Amino acid sequence: MTAVYLAIIFLAATARAAIPTGYIMQVTPDCGSTDVGDGVITIISDLSVKARAVCAGNKKFDFTTLDGVSHVLPFSYPTGGSHPCVFNKRQHTRIFSARVLVSYGLFGSQVHHGLEEYIVTCTFSPSGEDISKISKITQSLLAANAIHSYVGGDTSSTIILKMVDVLGHNLNGRSVDLGRTVQLKAVNTGTEPGIRPVSCDAIDSSRARYSILRAGCGDGIVFPKTVGFRTTGKRTRSPYFQAFTINVDPILKFECNFTVCGTECDGDSCKSAPPPGRRKRGLASDSYSVAATGAVAIINTAPDKSWVGETRVDQS
Structure with missing residues (x-):
């Protein structure tokens, strides 16, 4: 039977300062299709963020960002893969995990006043559901209505x-x-x-x-x-x-x-x-x-x- 996976995030430690209400801190793992390939962890936030993963052997790897909003770190499994951040494997299981530390402050500021710690876990199991389950880790988000404005010019398109x-x-x-x-x-x-x-x-x-x-x-x-x-x-x-x-x-x-x-x-x-x-x-x-x-x-x-x-x- 082909193995499928569950991706789970646990909030491992209380933040030193609560994420301000209405701001976004979303951590999402893409575990890949098998435990002999690669995956990626993505953090999306509108706060000023500095993130680091603690991988196998207590090795630390920083997340990278191109736009200051999306922060990514590719990872591998000890059973295969090409990235230096390797997830820890729990003995006699197909459960893999790493710690992710995220410090944050107001956007544009170099001073960070909060720290969140997450345990990102990927579980591969023949009996698993083909669904990625993620615990709620944000405070209230801005769930807004659509903005539509229809003003025609020299085209019939909207x-x-x-x-x-x-x-x-x-x-x-x-x-x-x-x-x-x-x-x-x-x-x-x-x-x-x-x-x-x-x-x-x-x-x-x-x-x-x-x-x-x-x-x-x-x-x-x-x-x-x-x-x-x-x-x-x-x-x-x-x-x-x-x-x-x-x-x-x-x-x-x-x-x-x-x-x-x-x-x-x-x-x-x-x-x-x-x-x-x-x-x-x-x-x-x-x-x-x-x-x-x-x-x-x-x-x-x-x-x-x-x-x-x-x-x-x-x-x-």
């Missing part, structure tokens, strides 16, 4: 634009902490094979505007000037950014102009943008559309008292 948290939950109509890590995402629901953002404005309740994307490139404050949205097929997403206000107004929404591409236009909108002062000539089949998010309320909340101080968690 562009759906939304602001989301790091797990992709729509934030329409929600209250969002000032400085919270968020992202803009858009999808073309029509038949055209591509979509490319050209410009995006942040708008407050008085209709005051601030341009965060210009000619496909960031403004230099919200997004870097050399970075734009990244498109794959009919979907495009902005870099992650921290929630902000305009003129200290708590209401915030976004409106973006898009090129709906007649052919695939994958990649970074900034790298495909025309030079300043020149308009890039699109294909004859290209068309244009405008879409907007719903409004969110940006709240300036002080951090919990347990976060006040200068103590750095030592993970050495």
Whole structure:
């Protein structure tokens, strides 16, 4: 009988400071299909995170991240695999585990005031269910309604634009902490094979505007000037950014102009943008559309008292 697996996470120790309500700390293992291959542990959080796994032989390996939100560490089993982090094997069983230590603080801060410890376990058993079971390890998440705005341009297709948290939950109509890590995402629901953002404005309740994307490139404050949205097929997403206000107004929404591409236009909108002062000539089949998010309320909340101080968690 072919073995299948269960992936289980146990919260092994109480945090020194509780994860602030509404923030995300999600730890997920992908155990792979067999215990002679490789797996990966993924941490998704909108806090400032430093993570390390303690593997077989008490060897420590740091997680890596490209965007500050998703943190990954590939691992192997002692029965086979190619990665240096090897899970411990329980004697006379097909149960494998490793400790994961996650220190965290407010996003953008190098000072960490909290520490969580998890035991990540992968169990391979002929009688197991082909399901990955994970215990609840987050506090309340922002489970938001969809943000849909249908504003037609020169195309019959509909562009759906939304602001989301790091797990992709729509934030329409929600209250969002000032400085919270968020992202803009858009999808073309029509038949055209591509979509490319050209410009995006942040708008407050008085209709005051601030341009965060210009000619496909960031403004230099919200997004870097050399970075734009990244498109794959009919979907495009902005870099992650921290929630902000305009003129200290708590209401915030976004409106973006898009090129709906007649052919695939994958990649970074900034790298495909025309030079300043020149308009890039699109294909004859290209068309244009405008879409907007719903409004969110940006709240300036002080951090919990347990976060006040200068103590750095030592993970050495």
